[in-house]
Amino acid sequence: MIRWIWLSLFVCFSGYTLLVYRECDNTQTRADSAALAGMQTWQDKNCQSCHQLYGLGGYMGPDLTNVASETGKGAEYMTSFIKHGSGRMPNFNLSNAEVANVIAFLQWVDKSGQSKVNPSAVHWTGTYSIPQK
Numbered sequence: 743m744i745r746w747i748w749l750s751l752f753v754c755f756s757g758y759t760l761l762v763y764r765e766c767d768n769t770q771t772r773a774d775s776a777a778l779a780g781m782q783t784w785q786d787k788n789c790q791s792c793h794q795l796y797g798l799g800g801y802m803g804p805d806l807t808n809v810a811s812e813t814g815k816g817a818e819y820m821t822s823f824i825k826h827g828s829g830r831m832p833n834f835n836l837s838n839a840e841v842a843n844v845i846a847f848l849q850w851v852d853k854s855g856q857s858k859v860n861p862s863a864v865h866w867t868g869t870y871s872i873p874q875k
């Protein structure tokens with residue numbers, strides 16, 4: 743009897759695992775070589791010590807998850823910060839190619855989702871309803 747319960751649990755688990763893998767479409771979120779190189783620069787220069795992605799990281803600079811698509815910001819805006827730094831952000835003397843790659847990385851991160859929760863989506867219990875596509 744116990745053996746049958748275990749077997750049916752195993753079948754359910756395997757079937758569900760297969761289903762999850764088949765349903766998962768990661769073709770749009772796959773990073774290209776520029777974004778991967780940019781991620782390496784992001785790690786080498788430790789950008790995350792001051793910036794957050796999805797709220798995780800240092801808090802000296804702003805969250806950069808969606809900086810690529812924020813109105814008024816974008817590739818040129820990011821380039822000026824990354825290339826020259828600011829009063830509070832250091833200049834890392836990155837080459838033009840490295841800057842372009844870091845931007846490709848941030849654009850890729852941006853496509854992965856939204857980091858800011860719309861206040862109207864927060865329920866009074868503190869839960870958040872995921873917007874349906």
Ligand code: HEC
Pocket residue numbers: 783784787788789790791792793802803804806809815819820823824828829830831832834844
């Ligand atoms: C020592 C902390 C520090 C590090 C390390 C750092 N930054 Fe920053 N960064 C900041 C601060 C602070 C700001 C806000 C600057 C200001 O308003 O003067 C900023 C601003 C930015 C902005 C503009 C964001 C916006 O929404 O206005 C971008 C893009 C950016 N940083 C990218 C990077 C990248 C890429 C790296 C790594 C190569 C990096 N930063 C490393 C502190 C840092």
